[in-house]
Amino acid sequence: MLEIDNIQVSYGEIEVLHGISMSVNESDRVAVIGANGAGKSTLMKTIMGLLTPKAGKILFKGEAIQGLKPHRIVPKGIVLVPEGRKIFPKLTVRENLEMGAYTQNYTKPEFNLRLEQCYDIFPRLKERANQHGGTLSGGEQQMLAISRAIMGDPKLLMLDEPSLGLAPVIMDEVFEEIMRISNELKVPILLVEQNAYSSLEICTKAYVLELGKIYKEGTGDELLNDPAIINAYLGGS
Numbered sequence: 001m002l003e004i005d006n007i008q009v010s011y012g013e014i015e016v017l018h019g020i021s022m023s024v025n026e027s028d029r030v031a032v033i034g035a036n037g038a039g040k041s042t043l044m045k046t047i048m049g050l051l052t053p054k055a056g057k058i059l060f061k062g063e064a065i066q067g068l069k070p071h072r073i074v075p076k077g078i079v080l081v082p083e084g085r086k087i088f089p090k091l092t093v094r095e096n097l098e099m100g101a102y103t104q105n106y107t108k109p110e111f112n113l114r115l116e117q118c119y120d121i122f123p124r125l126k127e128r129a130n131q132h133g134g135t136l137s138g139g140e141q142q143m144l145a146i147s148r149a150i151m152g153d154p155k156l157l158m159l160d161e162p163s164l165g166l167a168p169v170i171m172d173e174v175f176e177e178i179m180r181i182s183n184e185l186k187v188p189i190l191l192v193e194q195n196a197y198s199s200l201e202i203c204t205k206a207y208v209l210e211l212g213k214i215y216k217e218g219t220g221d222e223l224l225n226d227p228a229i230i231n232a233y234l235g236g237s
């Protein structure tokens with residue numbers, strides 16, 4: 001589905017991703033874990049077309065997309081829930097969800113079906129449909145950001161640090177719903193996280209990104225039981 005082959009990405013003269021290769025297949029939930037500054041957001045932005053790799057290839061369903069601009073990539077079904085959510089604070093919950101649907105030419109029934117899917121996954125959003133986005137709690141804003149992405153009928157859903165700033169119990173809820181979305185809507189997931197434990201628990205495959213390089217890869221279980229990963233990312237044991 002998504003094949004990344006040896007991409008190198010720089011900001012000006014400074015190279016940040018030094019030859020990254022990874023893949024996301026149908027029905028995969030892939031986590032990329034890494035510390036601050038490892039290059040996680042850079043990787044997401046490169047896939048979305050906000051940055052152009054200076055070398056390497058990105059294939060989506062067999063088609064090379066590296067170097068395409070975001071407005072060409074989004075309609076292919078690659079949707080990003082960005083770091084820090086970036087919802088529209090002055091718009092209501094429902095209006096935020098409408099914004100997520102604007103790239104799709106939905107008929108009214110199709111739109112309503114999508115909306116009901118979001119409300120079914122996150123009933124709290126339905127209760128707050130007319131509330132301004134900016135007045136939602138952090139967890140609710142994350143739910144809204146994820147739902148807005150679902151409104152766009154994603155073929156690949158990417159999430160940049162969905163747990164950032166959330167209390168542990170809300171974070172667990174968000175991760176559970178991410179798993180449910182991938183299972184029920186059959187959407188492959190690529191998520192990047194500093195929170196290694198929660199993301200490894202819900203993923204089918206994971207990569208460890210250190211200073212712009214893949215340091216390790218494996219299943220979630222393999223990495224959860226890997227002494228080097230336990231020491232460096234899971235707070236020892």
Ligand SMILES: Nc1ncnc2c1ncn2[C@@H]1O[C@H](COP(=O)(O)OP(=O)(O)OP(=O)(O)O)[C@@H](O)[C@H]1O
Pocket residue numbers: 011016034035036037038039040041042043083194
């Ligand atoms: N616009 C930019 N210009 C120059 N350097 C940048 C820019 N954005 C990021 N960097 C640098 O690239 C490196 C990787 O940054 P990136 O934001 O991808 O890290 P990250 O893994 O997402 O970190 P975090 O967990 O803190 O979000 C960092 O050293 C950062 O300072």
Ligand SMILES: [Mg+2]
Pocket residue numbers: 040041042083160161
């Ligand atoms: Mg980041």
